[in-house]
Amino acid sequence: MIIGMGLTILGIETSCDETAAALVEIDDKQNCTLLSNVVLSSMDLHAKYGGVVPELAARSHVESAIPVIEEATKGIGWDEIDGIAVTYGAGLGGSLLVGVMTARTLAIIKNKPLFPVNHVEAHIYANFINRSKLDGYSLPVKQPAFPILGVIVSGGHSQLVLFQNHFEYTLLGRTQDDAIGEAFDKVAKITGLPYPGGPSVGALAKHGDAYAFNLPKAKMSSVNPNLNILRSTRQASSIKSQSYDFSFSGLKTAVLRQAQELIGEDYTFPSKDLPERLSEAQKANIAATFQRTAVETIVDKVILAYEEFSPATVVIGGGVAASPELRRQLSERLPIGIEYQDPKLMTDNGAMVAALGSFKAFLNQDAADPYSLDIFPNLSM
Ligand code: KG4
Ligand code: ZN
Numbered sequence: 001m002i003i004g005m006g007l008t009i010l011g012i013e014t015s016c017d018e019t020a021a022a023l024v025e026i027d028d029k030q031n032c033t034l035l036s037n038v039v040l041s042s043m044d045l046h047a048k049y050g051g052v053v054p055e056l057a058a059r060s061h062v063e064s065a066i067p068v069i070e071e072a073t074k075g076i077g078w079d080e081i082d083g084i085a086v087t088y089g090a091g092l093g094g095s096l097l098v099g100v101m102t103a104r105t106l107a108i109i110k111n112k113p114l115f116p117v118n119h120v121e122a123h124i125y126a127n128f129i130n131r132s133k134l135d136g137y138s139l140p141v142k143q144p145a146f147p148i149l150g151v152i153v154s155g156g157h158s159q160l161v162l163f164q165n166h167f168e169y170t171l172l173g174r175t176q177d178d179a180i181g182e183a184f185d186k187v188a189k190i191t192g193l194p195y196p197g198g199p200s201v202g203a204l205a206k207h208g209d210a211y212a213f214n215l216p217k218a219k220m221s222s223v224n225p226n227l228n229i230l231r232s233t234r235q236a237s238s239i240k241s242q243s244y245d246f247s248f249s250g251l252k253t254a255v256l257r258q259a260q261e262l263i264g265e266d267y268t269f270p271s272k273d274l275p276e277r278l279s280e281a282q283k284a285n286i287a288a289t290f291q292r293t294a295v296e297t298i299v300d301k302v303i304l305a306y307e308e309f310s311p312a313t314v315v316i317g318g319g320v321a322a323s324p325e326l327r328r329q330l331s332e333r334l335p336i337g338i339e340y341q342d343p344k345l346m347t348d349n350g351a352m353v354a355a356l357g358s359f360k361a362f363l364n365q366d367a368a369d370p371y372s373l374d375i376f377p378n379l380s381m
Helices: 042-049 054-072 093-110 117-130 180-190 196-203 225-232 249-262 270-276 281-308 324-333 350-364
Strands: 007-013 018-026 032-041 085-091 114-117 130-133 148-153 158-165 168-174 313-317
Touching: 007 054, 007 093, 007 117, 007 350, 018 054, 018 324, 018 350, 032 281, 032 350, 054 168, 054 313, 085 093, 085 225, 093 114, 093 158, 114 117, 114 313, 114 350, 117 148, 117 158, 117 313, 117 350, 158 281, 168 225, 168 249, 180 196, 180 270, 180 281, 196 281, 196 324, 249 270, 249 281, 249 324, 249 350, 281 324, 313 324
Parallel strands: 007 085, 032 130, 085 114, 148 313
Antiparallel strands: 007 018, 018 032, 148 158, 158 168
16 A cells, blocks of 8 residues: 555544444645455344344453454554544443543554544544545545534434634534434334344335325424534524524424334333234334435424535535435425435544544644543444
8 A cells, every 4th residue: 555645543442232343545735545444243233122232242242342443553564654533422321431541552662643522423423535556445535524414313412513624613513312323223113123223214115105194293493502603603693593403302292102003002002012913004104204305304493404504515424324214305495405324434444534534643633642532432423
């Protein structure tokens, strides 16, 4: 592998069920080139439980972290690696600890600067990877231009973030309860589909009526304190009062009640017995109506934020970004187009961590103390 004159950063990601490591090189024009990308998922271990089991995930990271890093750095000498970036939050405590302790140890023994990375921010930075030495990646041609409206939709997060510049951002809103991906996973359980729910619910939805029932979209009123500060610094005429927070727990309960009603049972009917009582047509209608409503909940807020903040680019990160329904609604309603990152870089991976780390290194952000970097499971944007 021929390395240019840029900075090469190793990214390590273990916040949930993927053990991942990757190398990204940033050049003097800030182009980011993917040099390696290794992701090992422990999803199979969790599938029968319908969701990630934290203890199993952490143990799996212990087994996989070193082999995955070895694979990602194969053929490259440590003298060619300029820094290590690691996810230190948000995520599962036990899982984060494995990645952070591995990165701390490597930073100490290899004498490399250590850059702590926020997982949610990294999902947005995946979109800065615009070149690849690896085959099979379909990457955006242009890097996102600031201001960026970042939409993070995954199994653990649903957030809208406005980035004015690198490392200068304001959280506009976030979910107050479940993430959108979690809601997909729960609806998959109700309709007897496998975990993860997003792809399976999406496939079933194709056979159903997306307007079969009326499912509620939560009305939120809470406004993030930082959003209030941002609004107060803008022209008075542009100040609005809407909330950018989401809620998906009401929608999830509404789906459950709808399913119980369809088979003539009341709210005491156990959800685990629903799949065998619902007909295929009923399941498809549930999937389609839920999917349309959940995606609308996100897209409604994206449109409002676009109107209030006029971003130059809208960027999507997280596993739910693969949803064809999300892409359809966004292209129908958003006045500007979106360049989607390759799906392999949208779900959890080490390259997004390396990409954010590469900007931290390139723009001279402070490195962390490798003897004391701690984890922050509830880290916010
Ligand atoms: O970003 P990700 O890989 O992991 C987290 O950080 O959570 O996202 C996983 C989530 C799962 O909830 C999965 O159901 C959802 O992304 N997902 C989708 C699709 N593909 C994955 N949701 C909707 N439509 C899809 N095609
Ligand atoms: Zn994620």
